[in-house]
Amino acid sequence: MPCICSRSCSISTFPVHSISYDSRFLRTPNSKPSSIHCSVGVAEPKVAATAEPLLLNAVRGINVERPPVWLMRQAGRYMKSYQQICEKYPSFRERSENVNLVVEISLQPWKVFKPDGVILFSDILTPLSGMNIPFDIVKGKGPIIFNPPRTLSDVDQVREFVPEESVPYVGEALTILRKEVKDEAAVLGFVGAPFTLASYVIEGGSSKHFTKIKRLAFSEPKVLHSLLQKFATSMANYVKYQADNGAQAVQIFDSWATELSPADFEEFSLPYLKQIVGSVKQTHPDLPLILYASGSGGLLERLPLTGVDVVSLDWTVDMAEGRSRLGHDVAVQGNVDPGVLFGSREFITGRIMDTVKKAGKGKHILNLGHGIVVGTPEENVAHFFEVAKGIRY
Structure with a gap:
């Protein structure tokens, strides 16, 4: 399988790391295992010293193996x-x-x-x-x-x-x-x-x-x-x-x-x-x-002025551009279009990988850019989580 997110990340001032994807989540009955590797740019994170939840470690800039994931309107x-x-x-x-x-x-x-x-x-x-x-x-x-x-x-x-x-x-x-x-x-x-x-x-x-x-x-x-x-x-x-x-x-x-x-x-x-x-x-x-x-x-640069730890982006902002505009001191959340969850599994996978690559390693919570839409197929939500949890930096 070719790399779904093959475009180079626009954030280029940080060391390059690779993202891998556990291909078990992409297998179909007749397919062979495959993997996805994409480059991202980020600052070197700190090393985890506690057993706190992955989401908290990611927000604090501690080294994590993958981006944590949850969805707005998840319940x-x-x-x-x-x-x-x-x-x-x-x-x-x-x-x-x-x-x-x-x-x-x-x-x-x-x-x-x-x-x-x-x-x-x-x-x-x-x-x-x-x-x-x-x-x-x-x-x-x-x-x-x-x-x-x-x-x-x-x-x-x-x-x-x-x-x-x-x-x-x-x-x-x-x-x-x-x-x-x-x-x-x-x-x-x-x-x-x-x-x-x-x-x-x-x-x-x-x-x-x-x-x-x-x-x-x-x-x-x-x-x-x-x-x-x-x-x-x-x-x-x-x-x-x-x-x-x-x-x-x-x-x-x-x-x-x-x-x-x-x-x-x-x-x-x-x-x-x-x-x-x-x-x-x-x-x-x-x-x-x-x-x-x-x-x-239109207000993006003003949001970190509030002093919050994380700015959650909606899907109308390109994740790489959002990272650049916000600065790397603030963590980001998002920002897959909720409508993507109506697409095919391959399409959903591609959008997830593209978002993660653009967000870079660390200080990123994978999420939608808004709440889940009524009528979203549950099996597609399951696939979203499977793909997300299979990512490795």
Whole structure:
């Protein structure tokens, strides 16, 4: 078999290593074993001195034999076992606020695919009820905010989030997950970023044009800043709470920050992300923080300014170019197009190998550039994990 990723990597300022692929995962009944070897460029990593999960070692720049792998929206959506739970428990909030269901759903992909990261089954809007912002998540419609705050008086009614009081089930679920997974994989928590949470809250739900929050930002910025500050303080506390209860890394989703211009990102998102990271690092300096913002190509150089340990790229950014633009001090995550999982096994393999080659050795978490799409064949997800776990630097 010829090398699937034969193009030379554009990052050329680091020593050259080779990537090999365990061909057992590519065999068909009539095929002979084969291998893939591709060159990549990276800085020399440190040597592992602990038995911590592969994902944590990779983020910290410790020598690893392959890139760790997990998938966004890994728990649920595409798995038949999850769909069966949905039939029995149709309310998303019931599924995500019941300890036993959260643990069961979070472990479904772990039991089948053994990813290197096991992420908590939850939602970024979960804290809203504890902040006196009533909401629901309705099948076919998405999130609905019942009384969107639009004035300073409304924002004054928003409480700062106290996770141990409002979402004790999150802490309980993370503790159980940590015991179940042990150190065979990293347990991942996540939170929503202030601007993205504010977008949902001000818009009253999902939005296409973000007219309401931009009107507020540009006509009454004090109101928005007041709300963003409450979210920043609350999400910093939520990250710490998750870490204290078993999360070994936490991903921050700022999905809608990329609806902002660079100048507006620097006013309405960046300062609050910095605040969260700074607060968390004071008490949990070794906790890896991952930042994901879909469509982030126009803001890429600004994302490391937040102080996060990992920047997760969506698939619209070339991985080699993303590495070059971010700099090699920050780890990267991603960034295979979720649509690739609808392709043939050979096609999926090629895209994985191309991404890994461009990311280079070390400080890379293999992932999709967004969440798994509903209807993705489970057998293709299985192949994705088989290929990923068969890679050797």
